[in-house]
Amino acid sequence: MQDQQQVRRIPLGLVAAVSAAVLTAGGGATWLVWNSITSSTKTPAPTAVSPSPKPIQPAVEEKAEVYWLNNVNNKIEVVPSTIAVKDADKPSEILEGAIKSLLIGPVDKAFATTIPKGTKLRKVAVEADGVHVDLSKQFTTGGGSASMTGRVAQVLYTATSLDPAAKVWIEVEGKPLNVLGGEGLELEQPLTRENFRKNFAL
Secondary structure, eight states, X not given: OHHHHOOXXXXXXXXXXXXXXXXXXXXXXXXXXXXXXXHHHSOOOOOOOOOOOOOOOOOOEEEEEEEEEEEETTXXXXXXXXXXXXXXXXXXXXXXXXXXXXXXXXXXXXXXXXXXXXXXXXXXXXXXXXXXXXXXXXGXXXXXXXXXXXXXXXXXXXXXXXXXXXXXEEEETTEEOOEETTTTEEOOXXXXXXXXXXXXXX
16 A cells, blocks of 8 residues: 555656756757748848949030131122031041031032032141141142132131131141142142231132
């Protein structure tokens, strides 16, 4: 009877070991749950942002003057016509656009030109000693002295449209133009608007 009523005692060490195992297992599960929560709430790494495209720059446009011939009160004069020169910001580029327009010829039928068709601009350069304009050989062909004087005036005034006091050197096929045409129009270079008005009459 005493044996039946005797309570079986579980060793204290075994209880401690089981408790520790339960705490360890519970702690591990808790750590796994905590880690999954915190990892899901972490701020995602920033993604690479592609640079925004550069804005399109508007085309550069400058104004220049091209000089034509016109009959004013029965007298031939050089008269300016303003044109827009695109994609040009340097003086040489602006003058290049102006002289090319000059060689194409006037759009307005009220104006005239004595520059022979087919004349090409080989080069224009703004240098320390003045503006250098190199034209093709067609520039020297055809016409009498009035025609020769008129075409020189057109090139001279157009080449000095940015600076009316500038000096101009006219070349043909890379060589200085000292005598123009069969009648021998002599050009003392460099040319300026002032010395042209003194030495030539249109």
